[in-house]
Amino acid sequence: MTDIILLADGSTVRPARLEDATAMLAVYHAVSLKLVGEVEDTLDDVIEALQEPKTDIEQDVRVIHNAQGQLIGFGWVWLGLPQDVEIDLYLHPDYWANDTVAMPYLTTWAETRAQAALALVPADERVTVTAWSYHNDDWYQAHLRRIGLEVVRSSYVMWIDFSEPLDAPTSPEGVTVREVTRDEDWRIVFDVRREAWLDMWGFVPRTYEEDYTAWRQYWDKHFHDGYWFVAEKDGAAIGVCLGEPTYNAEADVAYIASVGVRRAHRRQGIAFSLLTHALAQFQTHGKRATALYVDSTSLTGAVALYERAGMHIKRRFDRMQKELRAGIDQRVNAAGQ
Numbered sequence: 112m113t114d115i116i117l118l119a120d121g122s123t124v125r126p127a128r129l130e131d132a133t134a135m136l137a138v139y140h141a142v143s144l145k146l147v148g149e150v151e152d153t154l155d156d157v158i159e160a161l162q163e164p165k166t167d168i169e170q171d172v173r174v175i176h177n178a179q180g181q182l183i184g185f186g187w188v189w190l191g192l193p194q195d196v197e198i199d200l201y202l203h204p205d206y207w208a209n210d211t212v213a214m215p216y217l218t219t220w221a222e223t224r225a226q227a228a229l230a231l232v233p234a235d236e237r238v239t240v241t242a243w244s245y246h247n248d249d250w251y252q253a254h255l256r257r258i259g260l261e262v263v264r265s266s267y268v269m270w271i272d273f274s275e276p277l278d279a280p281t282s283p284e285g286v287t288v289r290e291v292t293r294d295e296d297w298r299i300v301f302d303v304r305r306e307a308w309l310d311m312w313g314f315v316p317r318t319y320e321e322d323y324t325a326w327r328q329y330w331d332k333h334f335h336d337g338y339w340f341v342a343e344k345d346g347a348a349i350g351v352c353l354g355e356p357t358y359n360a361e362a363d364v365a366y367i368a369s370v371g372v373r374r375a376h377r378r379q380g381i382a383f384s385l386l387t388h389a390l391a392q393f394q395t396h397g398k399r400a401t402a403l404y405v406d407s408t409s410l411t412g413a414v415a416l417y418e419r420a421g422m423h424i425k426r427r428f429d430r431m432q433k434e435l436r437a438g439i440d441q442r443v444n445a446a447g448q
Contacts, residue, residue, distance in 0.1 A: 120212045121178035124220075126169040127185060132157045134182035135174065138201050145204045146245045147426060153360040159332075165191035173220060175202075175213050186217040193228035194315055194441060195432075196240045200251070207250050214254050222258050229436055237438040246427035260431040264312070265407040268426040269417045273394045273401075277421075280387035282342070283380045286349070288388045291339035299348045300341060301326045307351070307371025310410050314443045333368065337396065340389055342372070342381050349376040352385040354393065358402045365393040367403040370413070377411065386420050410443075 116124040127135070136157050143151040161168055166189070175184040184202035198221040202214050225240045232238060242260055244251050252262075282288055291300055305322055308314050317325075335356055342350035350372035358366040367389060372381045393401050405413050407427070414424075 118175075118212045118216060122183070122213060123176050124173055124216060125176075127161065127172035127174045128168070129158065129161055131174050131182060131185070132161060135185050135201075138182065138184060138203050141203050141205075142201055143245075146248055149359070151359055160187070163191070165189075171224065173217065175217070177206075184213050184217065186221050188221050188224040190225075190228050190231065192315060193231040194236060194238055195313065196225040196228045196238070196435070198222075198225060198240060198242045200242070200254075214251075215257075218254050218258050225435060235438050236436075237440040238435045239432050240435055241430060241432045244429050244431060246429050252429070252431065255431050259433040261433065262429045263432045264430040266428045266430065267405050267407050267414065267424045268402055268428075269405055269414075269422040270400060270402050270425040271390065271420070271422040273390075273399055277387070277391045277394055280384060280391050282384040282388075286342055286344050286379075286381060286384060288340055288342050288384055290337060290392075291334070291341050291351075293334060293336065296341060296348075297327075297330050297334075300339070300351050300353070301330075303341070303348050303351045303373055304353070304369060304371050306373050307369075309443065310374070312406050312408075312410050312443060315441050316443070337392065338365065338389075340385055340392075342385050344376070349373045350381045350385050352389045354389055354401075356396070356398075363397065363399045365396070365398045365401040367401060370403075370416075382413075382416055383420060386416065390420065 118124060132154060136152065136154050139152045139157070140150040143149060160166065161172065166172070171188045171190065173186045174182055177183050183206055184200075186200040187198065189197040200214065200217045200221060202210060202217070206213060222240070228238050240260070242255050244255065246265065280288070301323060304326070309316060333353070333355060335354070338354035338356055340352045341348050351369065352367065353369045355366045355368060356362075358364040367386075370382055370386055390401055402425070403417065403422070405417060407414065
């Protein structure tokens, strides 16, 4: 195991362990409470990330303890999609004003670890490093700029409160919306979702087999009866809406992970029909609200769709990025690419 590193202020750095998850979550929550007044992420989220098969916990995750032994910060580097390495760095807000050691260490470590991606993809391919930040987190963004990252795009959390009964959903002529069945529909949903994701900015297309393997893992972890819907026309699946019964551990808030329609069937009201069916169903399940994430400049115009269904922008995140190596870019940058 990597030796413990002693920093100039008496704090120490070491690779993360599974038993650090609770203390790491406390730092997550302290940051989100300071910046947006709410907690984000759950203990299950942290544990799942630490156990992700593509995460080398000894190489890819670092935790920092102060001189008194309290965990005050940590950093992640994800090489799972090496063309765009993602870093995520946290320090407890109590230390922001006077820190000259912890976050500088984490940013330097993350930048160095990200270089490992260069050997994992062909030499002619472009490689970038990306970090997400709350839009109002000037302190963190300043540290990321010091290692060369700049804001390139943003995403929104969109939200709808069920303060009143929703209108009954309708569908375009010839289109029906039904709930997904666990034992019968998994490949149908995969095929529609895969085609829809080909128009998601930044998505890296993979082979059918690679996508399918990842999909089966997602299906097993995230499918919930009564929260997944498929739109059909003439007996064929043409759109999906995939939801979950909780959001950030709030049992009375549902979450929509994905809304997608096959390319040939867009601009016909199908996504709106799926979305409104899902929202109405979530309300009948006793949920008080629903949330989702969306690219602020979605290639398919998703923000306007969600607003038309009664959702509003609740929060903004900025995507900061820098290029590690120029080259061929496999990522989707335009609809229909």
